[in-house]
Amino acid sequence: MKKVVVLGAGYAGLKTVVELQKKLHGKVEVTLVDQNDYHYEATDLHEVASGNLPTSKITFPIADVLDPSMTTFIVDRVEKVDEENKKVELANHEPLSYDYCVFALGFVSETFGIKGAVENSLPMTNIVESEAIRDHIEAQMKNYQSSKNPEDLKIVVCGAGFTGIELAGALADARPRYAKWAGVTPDQIKIHVIDASNRILPMFNDNLANYCLKLLDKLDIELTQSALIQEIQPNTVLYKGADDAEGTPLHEVKAGTIIWTTGVSGSPVVAESGLQARRGRVMDSEHLTVPEDDDMYMIGDVAAVMPPDGDRPYPTTAQIALKMARYVAKDIEARVNGTKRPGAYTFSSLGTVASVGNTRAFGESKGITMKGYPASVVKKMIMNKSLFVQGGLKELIAKGRFDLYH
Secondary structure, three states: OEEEEEEOOOHHHHHHHHHHHHHOOOOEEEEEEEOOOEEEOHHHHHHHHHOOOOHHHHEEEHHHHOOOOOEEEEEOOEEEEEOOOOEEEEOOOOOEEOOEEEEOOOEEEOOOOOEOHHHHOEEOOOHHHHHHHHHHHHHHHHHHHHHOOHHHHEEEEEOOOHHHHHHHHHHHHOHHHHHHHHOOOHHHOEEEEEOOOOOOOOOOOHHHHHHHHHHHHHOOEEEEOOEEEEEEEOOEEEEEEOOOOOOOOOEEEEOOEEEEOOOEEEOOHHHHOOOOOEOOEEEOOOOOEEOOEEEEEEOHHHEEOOOOOOOOOOOOOHHHHHHHHHHHHHHHHHHHHOOOOOOOOOOOOOOEEEEOOOOOEEEEEOOEEEEHHHHHHHHHHHHHHHHHHHHHHHHHHHHOOOOOOO
16 A cells, blocks of 8 residues: 655644545545644644643544544654655654645744844744743733732734734733732733734735734724834844834833744745745645655645745645645545546635734635624634544534634
């Protein structure tokens, strides 16, 4: 039987395994490798970081959705992929040989070489990092009772992209809890978002972007745009304005909690494997494979796929990751069965919805614009659908977002 090795159990990797189990039972041996024994909904990491949801609400055991009669699960760290010899090198296991490799190892935080960003800010790219943010905020708030240092009450989010905006909204929802820990009123908890762009959320039209700005203002979230971060020092963000004259002193923002959400890049294993990539993303062939290696699929956050009429790759989202996984499973099915392979991969977005807290959201789907509470319901339904297609009815019932009225 053909051996399929899937690297990563995020949206793309785990969905690939689930689909292969349906399509090729008894025809392939699947090995799934991930450094965790659980899958997490990466789109909900901000809920854990803010403390609004427990980790258990956005995770489930990977083993729950695996068929042990055809899928072997290895908990380990991938070191590199040896394309020439078709082997995957792991940190604590013998190398794995494969006929087809599905590379779906996800993303890591991107600091763009900004001094002090790694040492003095908190990234939010996985469960462990999100829990660290949650614990840090709690410690800062409780510390205020003795320190009386206003910096303990201030949270700075570096980056006003999709992740940064959703995180800021979740932090705003958590203000009453933070205030109780600190012994202050909620309005004393300050949230400040800093971004290099002069226009937030370019994936949305002006109407929705302006709606987001009004929401941030209503929630007393301070937004500084056209701010080019130069350095992160302990409890300090240093930036210059885009229009600052040469020699103008850097602007300074003090905060006890500094969270880094300015961007991500694909897994460093891409570079370790010698693959040609930009920011950890490989420009895929029409079958979502490495251009020079038709037996290695690159999907999810390590893949760059160009739209037919565009000059930039599609953004890496859970939606496109799941659709990539379905395509790859179909392609492998055709190759194993000796039938005609599907045509070139194409992506059609169903729309995008961003939350700014539990009951506030905005977005569009198939030309329909949504704002406010109705959009927040749609957002939760999207999250529930993702949970269902990954974990099935069991996980949906246990972990689904049905808190639609508060």
